[in-house]
Amino acid sequence: MILLAIPFFVLVDELMNAGGLSRRIVNFALPLIEHRHGRLGYVAITAAVIMGSPPGSAVGRHRSIARLWLAAMIISVERHVRAQPEVGKGLSYPMQCLNSACAAVFDMAEEECPVCGRYQGKINVRHAGDQRVALKRRYDQAVQGAQTRGVSDKIALLEQGAMRAEIVCTVGITAAGNIFRNKKYLNYYHRDFQGVAPSQPQDRSRRHMVDARLFTADRPEGYGQFLHCFALTIDGEALTTYGGGGVAIYMADSSYLRRNASLLEMNSFHFFRTFGLGNLTADEPEGYRARWADRAWIAVAKLGPALRANTTATDIGRLLLKTGATRDQDEFIEVHVYDERGLPIKDVKRVQLRTVAATPEEQEAWRHVTTEALRLGISVS
């Protein structure tokens, strides 16, 4: 009987971790003592007090607390970096191995777990990483060109902008209501599959054609269906050609984006057309994709040649994202966030209503967005 107790205590602990209870306890404890120095120590103690009763054994408790403390450390660093992006420069992000049986902790920059070897990055990030050398070459050329024209300071301005940029997508007000109701941002495929927003047949075939060409990498069935498309923005501007310009949803630099996001130089349809990729014998040019960590490189490679001596920070924001008369004329760097289950809205940083909620249905949807956002600590404007 006594021997049976040990695995059961460990099991309870596993269940608490898997169910997110540990993380919730930390999230509860953090604000209580957040203003103090050495707050992680206090969080560990507070969490330990709360945690004291559920597992009921000293061994189980110590095991749980070690994990809790780790979770607290990660949450705390994430918050700190989110609050002050410039602090994040050169800072390592701790992360826990995706293999739950291993759970080793190491720097986010590691692509594979140093303990069990499990690959940590998503397929789109790896795909972009494969073209890193080609991207760096394009970046170096743009930097050199700017030096020749005497506008190196503008390159620095653009790089700083790209590093603190957010990603944004625009959806209709009713769609935003559904996203916050589901706690997930479902992409085109998810919605189509569920019959929430069935697409036009011509849109659908165009989409499938582009995805089959651009998002395959080493997975023959492709990964386009798991991508969520955003645009990179410095000044908070968003594309108005989507969802009637209704609600803009923003995400900012985080360990989630580092692991799940990659960039493409332009809109994927536009890219497909520009390089004649409808012709299967045409090769995709390399160096037009970037990992989230390399976003400054792709911004410079694309926009470096457009920088002039009189370019201002405001101009740079507009160069990066500009709504055209139609979707095909929009100019932006496309950001792909990979998530097989839909984007978790807890990672959303802010939402903004950009038009007027006119119908009762839209007003109801927007009320839902605000209530849910406030509950999750997402800012609303």
Ligand SMILES: [Zn+2]
């Ligand atoms: Zn591992």
